[in-house]
Amino acid sequence: MTGPDGGARMYQLIAELYPICRSITGNGVRETLRLVGKHVPLSVHEVPTGTKVFDWTVPKEWNITDAYIKDSRGERLVDFRRSNLHVVSYSVPVRQRMRLAELRPHLFTLPQHPDWIPYRTSYYRESWGFCLSEQQLGTLPDDVYDVCIDSSLEEGSLTYGECYLPGASEEEVLVSCHICHPSLCNDNLSGIAVAVTVAQALGARARRYSYRFLFLPGTIGAIAWLALNERRVSRIKHGLVLVCVGDAGASTYKKSRRGNADVDRAVSHVLKDSGQPYEVLDFTPYGYDERQYGSPGFDLPVGCLMRTPHGRFPQYHTSADDLSFVRPEALADSAAKCLTTFDILERNAVYLNQNPKCEPQLGKRGLYEGMDGQAQLPHHEYALLWVLNLSDGRHSLLDIAERADMSFDTIHRAAQALLTHGLLRPSADEGRSAIPALSLHR
Ligand code: ZN
Numbered sequence: 001m002t003g004p005d006g007g008a009r010m011y012q013l014i015a016e017l018y019p020i021c022r023s024i025t026g027n028g029v030r031e032t033l034r035l036v037g038k039h040v041p042l043s044v045h046e047v048p049t050g051t052k053v054f055d056w057t058v059p060k061e062w063n064i065t066d067a068y069i070k071d072s073r074g075e076r077l078v079d080f081r082r083s084n085l086h087v088v089s090y091s092v093p094v095r096q097r098m099r100l101a102e103l104r105p106h107l108f109t110l111p112q113h114p115d116w117i118p119y120r121t122s123y124y125r126e127s128w129g130f131c132l133s134e135q136q137l138g139t140l141p142d143d144v145y146d147v148c149i150d151s152s153l154e155e156g157s158l159t160y161g162e163c164y165l166p167g168a169s170e171e172e173v174l175v176s177c178h179i180c181h182p183s184l185c186n187d188n189l190s191g192i193a194v195a196v197t198v199a200q201a202l203g204a205r206a207r208r209y210s211y212r213f214l215f216l217p218g219t220i221g222a223i224a225w226l227a228l229n230e231r232r233v234s235r236i237k238h239g240l241v242l243v244c245v246g247d248a249g250a251s252t253y254k255k256s257r258r259g260n261a262d263v264d265r266a267v268s269h270v271l272k273d274s275g276q277p278y279e280v281l282d283f284t285p286y287g288y289d290e291r292q293y294g295s296p297g298f299d300l301p302v303g304c305l306m307r308t309p310h311g312r313f314p315q316y317h318t319s320a321d322d323l324s325f326v327r328p329e330a331l332a333d334s335a336a337k338c339l340t341t342f343d344i345l346e347r348n349a350v351y352l353n354q355n356p357k358c359e360p361q362l363g364k365r366g367l368y369e370g371m372d373g374q375a376q377l378p379h380h381e382y383a384l385l386w387v388l389n390l391s392d393g394r395h396s397l398l399d400i401a402e403r404a405d406m407s408f409d410t411i412h413r414a415a416q417a418l419l420t421h422g423l424l425r426p427s428a429d430e431g432r433s434a435i436p437a438l439s440l441h442r
Pocket residue numbers: 181187317
């Protein structure tokens with residue numbers, strides 16, 4: 001799905017997933033994963049209700065078929081079939097007749113945006129409610145209403161999907177997105193669409209790292225995955241949570257808890273190199289599943305790639321986070337930045353200068369064409385000098401690119417030239433396989 005029409009194809013997937021009523025469990029999640037599974041190899045896992053996952057317990061499974069508020073003439077004034085946001089997620093079943101005053105405490109609106117329907121959940125306490133626009137609430141007369149929520153809250157399971165792409169090494173890159181929001185596009189579906197696209201692109205390439213894409217319900221899904229895979233998490237060397245990656249705003253990156261992990265530096269490098277406006281934020285223990293991956297018992301190097309962060313756009317968690325709020329070009333740009341980041345991580349390595357005592361004579365090897373006394377050295381030749389100088393076994397190519405303030409590609413190209421001439425060799429201490437043989441074309 002990369003390339004010029006990649007954005008349009010991601011947008012198409014979002015449009016396909018948009019009508020599905022998802023929650024942290026239930027058939028909406030399964031249907032979402034079924035559609036995702038048409039694009040990438042996906043294994044679907046079911047974790048039974050009641051399973052203890054660290055301090056949490058997998059909740060009962062929630063499903064819903066219909067819900068409405070009918071007036072005394074039998075007209076559906078609020079109708080789940082028109083928007084699944086109308087029902088508070090995880091509402092218990094209800095079938096009652098009641099006056100407006102009795103119904104009123106169960107109705108939620110957004111007075112500051114009178115035309116929008118808010119998104120509300122009630123996961124861990126059994127209650128029920130409807131969401132509607134402030135404007136519609138104002139039109140409800142005092143009447144006797146027929147209130148129905150045809151839902152079920154029963155023993156079942158939590159469902160998540162996993163797409164694993166093995167690489168030359170068992171060391172892993174983790175990509176995580178949440179799949180628990182109903183008809184909301186930027187918060188939820190944009191992350192799914194970009195993750196699918198990135199997985200497809202990586203699937204077609206030679207990979208040093210193995211990649212694991214998780215499509216799971218927020219919080220409880222990530223906690224369940226970590227609890228069930230605790231023995232394997234030491235393989236995760238880099239990771240990204242993808243969320244809110246489809247709006248027209250600038251790219252934003254929230255660093256991992258470590259703050260200076262390779263993934264933090266690689267994403268920062270990509271954003272800076274893009275020439276577009278961007279923002280890099282420090283880690284905070286709030287937000288999306290980077291909080292779970294970055295809890296102190298795991299402290300995984302997992303950051304969060306976004307455009308406009310949650311809570312900073314008024315459409316967040318409302319019916320206005322719809323198909324008009326996400327843009328094909330923003331989706332394509334987010335996917336490209338994610339792939340460029342992984343491309344850097346794949347090619348990043350530590351080398352040793354094989355001629356560390358004074359500069360090697362580059363001219364006789366055809367590597368140096370600069371005229372003596374030139375004030376400005378050609379860019380590529382300057383990069384050669386940087387790589388030679390810092391390849392002491394302690395600096396990676398990414399370190400060198402940062403220190404030289406040059407693009408990673410320029411530094412990588414210089415390293416390739418020096419390797420070809422035997423002036424560098426992979427550092428033995430690095431404990432990673434040498435990578436120069438892998439060709440990763442963008
Ligand atoms: Zn959300």
